[in-house]
Amino acid sequence: MGEGRRSVVFDGVPPAEEVRRSVVRGRHAVVRLNAATEMPTVSRLATALRSELARDDLLVLASPGDPPTIRVIRLVDEHEAHECRAELETLVADFRRLARRLVGRFRAEVAPDWEREEPDAGRIEVDGAEWWLSPHGEHCRFEHLGSGHVVEADVMRPEAVDPGFLLLFAESSGGYAKVRAACAEGFHDMCRMLELAGVTGTAG
Incomplete structure (x- = not known):
């Protein structure tokens, strides 16, 4: 896990509770996946993480790229x-x-x-x-x-x-x-x- 100015970066999908604790207003969690991960898989992983987080003020976004990522953002409560x-x-x-x-x-x-x-x-x-x-x-x-x-x-x-x-x-x-x-x-x-x-x- 690494931490930047506006994001906490995870290599691979961590436990949902760890993601939940890391995301505050103005600081995102970014999950970096293997570069070979195809977008349908990225979307499925994002959906599963969204379900585990079970908070409607946490936005989970799947993004293509090299590597593909899942970004978690805390919205206005x-x-x-x-x-x-x-x-x-x-x-x-x-x-x-x-x-x-x-x-x-x-x-x-x-x-x-x-x-x-x-x-x-x-x-x-x-x-x-x-x-x-x-x-x-x-x-x-x-x-x-x-x-x-x-x-x-x-x-x-x-x-x-x-x-x-x-x-x-x-x-x-x-x-x-x-x-x-x-x-x-x-x-x-x-x-x-x-x-x-x-x-x-x-x-x-």
Whole structure:
């Protein structure tokens, strides 16, 4: 076993209790497997370890590589998520409200010009504020030209909440300090907090 700044490294799969003790917030457990181990086997070992750990705040990820690894991450616990619940609900409501306004303006006024490649189609004004925009696939990235605040929204379902996009919205706003602090593991913590809060309409 070796220990790094953000991880404890095991060569081979150790007992689940040893893994459980080694993983704290901000420090992962990384299980290195034999380089010849095929991915289906890695996945089976990860599933077995997940079952033995039997904790819903421990995330177990199987990864290919040389060597393949299993990473165990401790996520935000229920108490901390509860402490952030009101702010998370405000964050989701703020995101949905602004996403609907931006997407509504985009679809009504900008999308036709964008399709014709008009020169002014890359910007939009909402409530006196100017936003730069970049459509891509089913989404559009809106960025406030003054503050850099980013809204990445589904142009067909602006109310849809993607954990990664919601975290970007919070981080680029400079607000929602409790939620941002709780997301030490970024996307993974945001996924867990949304699940614990029972937030629906999450984009898959």
